């Protein structure tokens with residue numbers, strides 16, 4: 001087992017990465033005085049991992065309740081959030097309880113938001129079971145639910161007490177979901193770590209096979225990058241915005257098609273290509289680097305084109321809700337090389353809209 005630390009002073013926490021991790025023991029370490037825990041999961045993950053998780057927690061003396069939500073991005077809603085609240089209130093859980101998010105990014109984001117708000121804040125632990133959740137969403141404390149008009153519009157920055165990434169759970173993850181996770185992995189390389197991007201290129205043929213050692217290296221490297229970025233800028237005042245590469249365009253795609261039509265990772269992949277092409281048009285990045293980005297995403301079986309029924313003005317309308325908008329200006333994260341990126345706030349709406357039209 002490998003351990004990383006997210007260094008946030010009194011809100012610091014460990015990330016455990018390995019195979020067949022003992023959830024109960026690691027949760028006990030994170031929640032030494034806690035008795036009541038509620039595992040939040042969904043109807044796909046529960047039959048696979050709930051029993052193991054529950055008995056491991058019970059072995060450590062936790063009293064365990066469960067809340068099983070419907071599966072999918074289309075359920076990352078206020079209704080599901082209310083379902084968690086109702087389960088907590090019905091179980092008479094108090095401020096000393098903790099939530100355990102057992103699942104992918106959807107379960108993790110919703111559980112985190114429920115923890116942030118139940119009785120004004122209770123502890124929670126992330127047990128990510130998708131590649132995307134292991135490399136990105138379980139770390140850093142961004143928690144949220146969607147609003148029909150925009151992605152993650154209701155949420156909070158609220159850090160977990162620990163992250164427990166058990167690589168073995170990825171064995172049951174469908175290939176399409178593995179691809180989606182790779183979008184965030186490749187993103188990490190593009191924005192900040194050119195060496196890592198090269199490593200991914202060198203291993204491109206193996207990225208979609210179940211290679212425990214490769215997956216563990218990837219999860220470790222991504223968590224290390226994210227932990228460092230979050231430690232520098234917990235609430236996205238500066239460098240953390242780089243983790244949003246591809247998301248301004250990607251979130252617009254998700255909202256346009258209806259949440260759950262494209263996977264988050266798929267939308268981020270297509271959004272990353274748009275960002276790279278905008279950067280190329282502006283002369284910030286070479287044609288060759290854009291080619292490398294497209295080629296690696298393509299090898300990971302991710303879309304590199306956005307839905308062609310989406311117009312430039314559809315993008316602009318939806319991107320108005322981006323959380324990086326400041327004083328009415330959409331701010332774009334653009335790659336400037338492989339391993340380098342920056343935020344640009346001086347791109348006019350007309351310019352971006354027309355460029356998007358030429359990409360259709």
Ligand SMILES: NC(=O)c1ccc[n+]([C@@H]2O[C@H](COP(=O)([O-])OP(=O)(O)OC[C@H]3O[C@@H](n4cnc5c(N)ncnc54)[C@H](O)[C@@H]3O)[C@@H](O)[C@H]2O)c1
Nearest residue numbers: 044104105106107129130132133136137142169172173264
């Ligand atoms: N908070 C953050 O920093 C952050 C970062 C990235 C993404 N996100 C959010 O994460 C969400 C996407 O997460 P995701 O890609 O994990 O999607 P997801 O949570 O929907 O999980 C993907 C699918 O895989 C299933 N699944 C999960 N684990 C499984 C396993 N081990 N075996 C078999 N099936 C399994 C799920 O039930 C679901 O059907 C989006 O809502 C996105 O906005 C948040």
Ligand SMILES: O=C(O)C(=O)C[C@@H](O)[C@H](O)[C@H](O)COP(=O)(O)O
Nearest residue numbers: 136140142151152240243244247323
């Ligand atoms: O952790 C971050 O910061 C990120 O931006 C990671 C993203 O991959 C993630 O999808 C995040 O939820 C997007 O945040 P949002 O603020 O644009 O909703």
Ligand SMILES: [Zn+2]
Nearest residue numbers: 184247264268
């Ligand atoms: Zn993302």
